């Protein structure tokens with residue numbers, strides 16, 4: 001685990017750059033993280049981020065794409081448009097949540 | 105492969121051939137589809153998970169069992185056997201739609217065996233094989249993903265990764281992903297989405313895929329103190345595999361005996377899984393891992409027979425898998441002791457940095 005500085009804040013990240021401390025995340029940070037992977041956040045992105053953050057607080061793990069679609073009500077197709085190519089990873093990255101665990 | 109279940113039901117156990125329609129966890133009652141009700145003091149759910157092709161647009165239809173196949177049911181496997189025997193060449197696409205599925209190595213295993221089958225028939229050069237997966241690589245965890253990816257490479261099997269299937273176009277014979285990528289096939293072998301039993305959702309016990317939300321170490325269902333889910337039915341973050349169910353039950357039994365006596369459950373399951381992967385050409389691999397340790401390379405010692413080789417193709421591993429058929433029916437299923445500890449061991453494994 002390493003500490004890095006983004007938007008003036010020291011944050012803990014794993015080897016792949018995913019934040020590991022839920023409370024170190026902030027809305028400003030989300031904007032910076034998104035920019036780092038080529039995404040400008042819109043209201044539609046925020047809806048996803050808000051769901052992910054809330055859901056993590058309740059469930060203790062990062063929601064899967066399926067869960068964002070069924071429990072969060074956001075179509076999978078839209079997730080691919082908002083966070084192209086690897087939506088599950090990108091959503092988690094921007095939301096400051098652990099990398100989704102690939103089920104073994 | 106098919107045997108009567110009767111001889112495996114121990115004396116003192118009543119087996120009802122009935123469907124469970126719903127569980128009322130407040131009233132401690134199981135409602136059967138027949139209308140009958142069963143009261144319980146403790147409930148153990150073990151209703152597994154099963155393929156649901158109807159969940160993927162375009163998958164089920166007139167081509168199902170003809171050019172579109174699965175091998176997760178007896179009927180599916182039989183149809184596929186015939187289709188493979190009659191296949192004269194072209195594009196074979198093997199597709200994993202989404203995890204979790206029971207036996208997550210099965211689609212790769214099928215791919216290797218199909219490659220071997222066509223090679224033996226002297227028609228390997230007439231078959232283009234592609235493995236299509238929503239994962240980033242051949243498998244979930246880095247070490248195994250690399251080894252298995254190299255095996256696909258060396259067999260000239262193409263890998264289409266990060267492919268999240270939206271629909272099957274069975275008329276045009278193509279897979280279409282959510283980000284509008286397309287993969288053409290002549291023969292499609294897919295693993296449909298796996299869902300737990302409907303009553304799990306009806307009873308408010310499940311996640312999005314009807315797998316029971318449980319404590320990962322004791323299998324106690326969330327929000328209850330007398331309902332457990334074991335085996336594939338539970339949403340554990342490890343493989344849905346017979347080996348996992350086996351190791352888990354060793355831990356569960358001890359805990360359960362304490363629990364019904366009102367004592368705290370002191371044993372914790374580690375997520376141990378142990379799976380052979382048949383790789384064709386008379387060889388197989390073995391993987392052994394748990395919640396925290398990914399499948400690693402090295403040796404897997406077994407008193408009297410081993411060691412087997414981890415993440416390496418050997419004839420010895422294939423022999424182990426073949427022996428297992430007998431072990432399964434005669435030792436494992438009747439609940440006799442197998443000389444393998446429930447908890448994963450690091451003995452023989454080669455460690456890597458996180």
Ligand SMILES: Cc1cc2nc3c(=O)[nH]c(=O)nc-3n(C[C@H](O)[C@H](O)[C@H](O)COP(=O)(O)OP(=O)(O)OC[C@H]3O[C@@H](n4cnc5c(N)ncnc54)[C@H](O)[C@@H]3O)c2cc1C
Pocket residue numbers: 122123124125150151152153175176206207210301302303334335336337344345346347348349378379380
């Ligand atoms: C092709 C394939 C290959 C596999 N290979 C391996 C392997 O090599 N190694 C390995 O370890 N595992 C393997 N597995 C996985 C293994 O078969 C499963 O993990 C294991 O059977 C799970 O056991 P279980 O008792 O939890 O569920 P199951 O064996 O699925 O049993 C569940 C039972 O519940 C019943 N049921 C479901 N719903 C209801 C209801 N509403 N009411 C009443 N009864 C109900 C079902 O009819 C079924 O009898 C493989 C699976 C497949 C499909």
